[in-house]
Amino acid sequence: MRTWDNCQFPEFTMHTSGHNPRETTGARLRQRICHKLLYFVENHNIQQCTGCGRCITHCPVGIDIVRIANVMEEAAGQ
């Protein structure tokens, strides 16, 4: 049985009690970006983003992972 699921949905991490560790869209976006660019690299030494830009083209709210990566890089350098 397959169901539609996604780490950007609030139910993805919601406890049965209703408590949600990643309650806001901001927290979930942070997870998506950090998972690709930070956590997976730290845990497995593999980059999860090839920089193809497909998610930028199709994002309904204009989230630009390349721009975020550049901002992160800049912040890390400071």
Place this chain on the structure above:
Amino acid sequence: MSKNIYLPKLARIAGIKDEVPGARGIKTFFVEFPDGDGFEHECGQCAMISVFGKGESMISIASAPAVKEYKQFSIMRTGRVTTAIHDMKPGDIVGVRGPYGNKFPLENWKGRNLVFIGGGVGLAPIWPVIQTAVANRADFGKISVFYGARTSRDIMYAEALEALRGAADVHLSIDAPEEGWQGFCGFVPANLLDKPQSPDNAVAVTCGPPIMIKFVIKNLIGMGFADEQIYTTIENKMKCGVGKCGRCNAGKDYVCVNGPVYSWAQLKDMPQEY
């Protein structure tokens, strides 16, 4: 073909004990493995319980590792899977895979005083530690157990907690006053403040609702406990149990693999995703 890591073992419910009545009741399930393929576990580890056609839930193993005949799971009725488990009867078959996660480093705590602080169904994850400590009573200093529930009817392991008296100081609490209640009235962190614990040569272990854990840790720090002396177990939503699915992680840390047991020294530097 390699072994399927998601394939559960078949286990039979040997016995069921009603702990707490009501819509969000708690029952304890004693589960045995008729095929003889049971597993060893450590204090603090979890197992994934499945009900066929309903789904899977990660549940703490509440029996001590020394108990080999069965595994004990104390489950609150909250969602689809836990409701289905609550409707089951002795003799019914569930799926179990595990054990998952790390453990409480009990072997490092020999000779030290132990302070346990539990709330609600959060007593179950620390119960194997309490049982193991009491079974090896001479290995430890003073043992204190704080436990709180909403009302006197919501107290789980009621008889077992009473049986701890003698081996341990037991401090029970309920949220609001009730006629005939001898223990403390108020939330668990307040009960802890009411009976201050010395941090000297001590380790504190807490589990309960996230908001309770937060204030218990605050109060322990106020009593002089160092970050390394405070342990908790965080039970995020888990689906895979093997560090793949990305639900339970707090930052780069996958609770199902690196946790669920963390010292506050580790936890305070992690993103607050629990």
